Amino acid sequence: MSYLDASNMTGGYGRADILHGCTLTVERGQIAVIVGPNGAGKSTAMKAVFGMLPLRGGSVMLDGTDITAMSPQDRVKKGMGFVPQVNNVFPTMSVEENLEMGAFIRDDDFHDTMEQVYTLFPILKDKRHQNAGELSGGQRQQVAVGRALMTQPKLLMLDEPTAGVSPIVMDELFDRIIEVARTGISILMVEQNARQALEIADRGYVLVQGTNRYTDTGKALLADPEVRRTFLGG
Structure with missing residues (x-):
């Protein structure tokens, strides 16, 4: 099966x-x-x-x-982790707070997972204290995917995931999706x-x-x- x-x-x-x-x-x-x-x-x-x-x-x-x-x-x-097409970040919360929200079901130390997300999406580490609503469309998608990954989905x-983003950002997102699948x-x-x-x-x-x-x-x-x-x- x-x-x-x-x-x-x-x-x-x-x-x-x-x-x-x-x-x-x-x-x-x-x-x-x-x-x-x-x-x-x-x-x-x-x-x-x-x-x-x-x-x-x-x-x-x-x-x-x-x-x-x-x-x-x-x-x-x-x-299961699910990233909807729209309204998929908390815009008034920082990038890091968004990722922390993804760990709400966990009772263990999730900081290693957060570092894995930052390794996958380096721009998010640079902008971790910035509100998600201030990011570009592609960066918000990275936050949304990162938050879902914080639940350690299988x-x-x-x-x-690439709705409304430029072709360059689309290619980058697809590359990251391939990396996730390889894990x-x-x-x-x-x-x-x-x-x-x-x-x-x-x-x-x-x-x-x-x-x-x-x-x-x-x-x-x-x-x-x-x-x-x-x-x-x-």
């Missing part, structure tokens, strides 16, 4: 289902990327995996444990920059109307003429 096995997820908002039998799996240390057109259910699938959306069908397994009925808070304690979930942390990511995201993906999912249209390695999806024509602009 995969480290994350979210199988046949069906659910939505009110009476309307957004997801229709959507399945996502991620192995340990893998980068799995969800792409697809607007309204495909990508962010909804992430919320379902994280427990923010009740399922009407399907299940979510993490490391062999059924967590389908667990709250998001309990999923964090089980090893699965890190990122919803559009053995699994990554599940929704990304609007589909071509670039699939280039770093071990596994790719193309969602259309809440269901899996294509599932393969990132490299295979990039090479698929139909995927390229329909979803990657040729």
